Amino acid sequence: MKKLINAVEDVVREQLEGMALAHPDLLKVHFDPNFVYRADAPVKGKVALVSGGGSGHEPMHGGFVGMGMLDAACPGEVFTSPTPDQMYEAAKTVNSGEGVLFIVKNYTGDVLNFETAAELAHADGIAVQSILIDDDVAVKDSLYTAGRRGVGTTVLAEKIVGGAAEAGYSLKQCADLCRKVNQYGRSMGMALTSCTVPAAGKPTFELGEDEMEIGIGIHGEPGRTRMKLKTADEITEILALGIIEDGPYTRTVREWDNEKGEWVDVELTDEPFKPGDQVIAFVNSMGGTPVSELYAVYRKLAQICEAKGLTIVRNLIGPYITSLEMQGCSITLLKTDEEILRFWDAPVKTPGLRWGI
């Protein structure tokens, strides 16, 4: 295992210490329980956004803490969901009285741990809503699986809802916007190489010199199919068509009903993309793939979108939701409307994403 780390037990803590040292103007880090939060939290009059998940996906989520994006991020151990006390303490720290929105990627671990945190925060009198991101079209079925995973759309949702919260959206408005963004976004990823969880010490999976994994998640979990290595154009086509040609997607998600103080089952159906849609195109590196290669993917993606009648109105290209040092990429397309675009363009100032300020 080749990494810039010290003892494997200290990886997450030391990286957080580095973040705290590097960005004192933007964020602070609380240890035990671990969470990263805005230096100026709680921000008066603003709904607070809290996300979190296993570490190893940096800059997500800690790198997205700051003005116009997250108020707090709760990092678990590498690839392991954080624990409820992290989200609970973070929520208490950043809540300004306007309530807290949990943005949760749909993995059993994240879902269960955030559920407990929501219950704890509610019991404390904090207004909480919780929205699931489940955008990974590589997971076809929700009846026979834990449902689609939360991947690239998470980054876009955190930016867009972050902009809205900054603009004074209420908790319910933030939750509704976040749900819409999730329903408008679809992603799919692939890996050229495996990653190595520090504590495990060896690659999570083995891929032959001429093989790749299509439909990979962000935890080194195997994907939908393994196949012979293909060209950037062919890979882009597989991912892009997987997204664009994905049909309606219906599933039941649990959302916290803040009024009733209980979990309710909500049935959601995401509509497919259609010609004429305006989209944000997000080409993401899995961590080990340099940005140069992403531009080759973007090139083909732009051609495919044009052929399919989708207009790319904004793009994001780089390593934003990664799997340690894994080589590979993912594509996210997000249908936009005036509201989404306005908050996408709004200023953001975080270690991982910054513009307009």
Added chain:
Amino acid sequence: MKKLINAVEDVVREQLEGMALAHPDLLKVHFDPNFVYRADAPVKGKVALVSGGGSGHEPMHGGFVGMGMLDAACPGEVFTSPTPDQMYEAAKTVNSGEGVLFIVKNYTGDVLNFETAAELAHADGIAVQSILIDDDVAVKDSLYTAGRRGVGTTVLAEKIVGGAAEAGYSLKQCADLCRKVNQYGRSMGMALTSCTVPAAGKPTFELGEDEMEIGIGIHGEPGRTRMKLKTADEITEILALGIIEDGPYTRTVREWDNEKGEWVDVELTDEPFKPGDQVIAFVNSMGGTPVSELYAVYRKLAQICEAKGLTIVRNLIGPYITSLEMQGCSITLLKTDEEILRFWDAPVKTPGLRWGI
């Protein structure tokens, strides 16, 4: 070889096409000869900055074209300096009449090709100055080598001088500031893995599972020493002390004398860092190392700087000057003063670096 590419001959062109498609608001790409230039070039009343070098270091240099940084960047083949016609055509395209500053990394190939370009531009009546960046302390000696290589300080120089040009600095002022930044900056890098030049198809060098290369350049050229893999703290210490304890560095560089129209030899001496210095600390990924690991390096670097009496006043952490998908990192420290800090903080809007706007 595992990369997101199509045919190896098309790698550079297709990546440039992707850039052009992704950032039409910021830049344009000219093909044959290849150069990336500001969408709004030439910018009236502003000195134009032109840099360039082999491809494979993205986002440098093409990703630094835009407001507050470069006016044009000339990408060669992967790890191969560009040819003079690229810099010559780029200079003609972006020159607004205020002259063109070439920012050249000190590699024999880059130096020779930029020299020819400067001569051609001068013959065309374009005011040209040319500043070498040679900041890599891994190269000890200038008498017995081609001199120190240009590495991390290049990124900082392009940002800082870009800010100055935007603020109305004259060609001579830009050149003087660029020379100062170069003299104030020192860098050193290391590799955990090799990279693979697409056209070569196999790793440039072989490193054992428990080995690393210290003092590596940015082209997969072997470094100063190969040693057993160490911890992030130990690696950071080797690099940081290599930089901080580096003595005065004297060498002769060729600069273009724009008045006389000829090359002149200039002797320069860089002074070592000393306690009390304020610095910009730049922790760079070689491409395959994720940002999370860079924070562990930054953590230790901050401790070392504090112990050595250096105050980190700004930092930059991420993949900015890379070697394809190589894993590893480099550290750059740049002594600052009021002028440098002012232009570091100035707004910049490029695909690779953006703030304040």
Added chain:
Amino acid sequence: MVVTKPQIVRWLEKVAAVLDENKEYLTQLDSAIGDADHGINMSRGFGKVMEKLPGVADKDIGNILKTTGMTLISSVGGASGPLYGTFFMRSGMAMAAKEELSDQDLYQLLKAGVDGIVQRGRAQPGDKTMYDAWLPALEAMKNKLEDGADLLAALKTAVAAAEQGMKNTIPMQAKKGRASYLGERSIGHQDPGATSSYLILNALLETLQEQ
């Protein structure tokens, strides 16, 4: 047979030791159909439990189990953290104020815990989860006890059923948790959570078999 408080403490210690011994094995299983952390998660969690135990060893059994559950919840993370955490929280609530346990108590302890797992995780039999080890174990234990067998005999049958249930996960296609993303590719691998569940139950049997 009466199960004493020191035996419950001993059980938890044994679980910690056994999970630590099987850390690599469980992680290995998780790397085939998950994200290669189950062993690491469980051993970290029970390591924390071991730190907390001395502080509550003189409290009642319900309290000890609840502390175990809360510690797991706040130190394991992942799917298994809330699930095993709920298991021990619920079993602790079921055993509130007890200083020793009867045969029926021990069955109720396990039953309450497993009910908690199902309520949190909504697993169905055959979903290829830890529930597929617990469900047959509980059924076997219940039947044995109803047949009048003594606790050790009933627990032995339960452990055998858990082991069989664990093995039965091999041909299953996962429908819950991370492994479900693999679809048919999850077939042919033993579920890590079912394996840790078997180990936890077996540790209980071994504790009670000790003199």
Added chain:
Amino acid sequence: MVVTKPQIVRWLEKVAAVLDENKEYLTQLDSAIGDADHGINMSRGFGKVMEKLPGVADKDIGNILKTTGMTLISSVGGASGPLYGTFFMRSGMAMAAKEELSDQDLYQLLKAGVDGIVQRGRAQPGDKTMYDAWLPALEAMKNKLEDGADLLAALKTAVAAAEQGMKNTIPMQAKKGRASYLGERSIGHQDPGATSSYLILNALLETLQEQ
């Protein structure tokens, strides 16, 4: 002996072919002490020269050589591009307007080219560069011609000297170019530029030896 224009064109074609054949070999040498591109660079450059040649094959020799130089400059890049580019530019200038070459002309052609390399790159003998192949070759050729030998004999000696010069770079420590960064670690490897220079000179000999 008179060297004709078609022979010069044939030489350049042979160089293109030989560098293409040795593309991997030269790149291999460059990967040991450089950045693994010398073969790729040279073969790309002479590939371009081959595209340009038909358009100027009826011009004078000086013109053909200058076109070769300019094409190399604008297509090779790296250190070798400007150096070989300058070589052919300068040899072209030295042979301006010539339609055929005498023995002395051919020597002057090479001499002017090598002077250009030195002026651009400032190499000293022993720096482990292409100059370490050219310098002994020029000296040997000059001596042979002064001794009254014919062109072919002089060129044969020159090629042998270039080959020896190329091999002599193995024990040298590089002081110019990318290899110099390696310090003592550059010792023990043959310089790629010296190798391509030997191949270029040898191609000239082979051309003139053809009927």
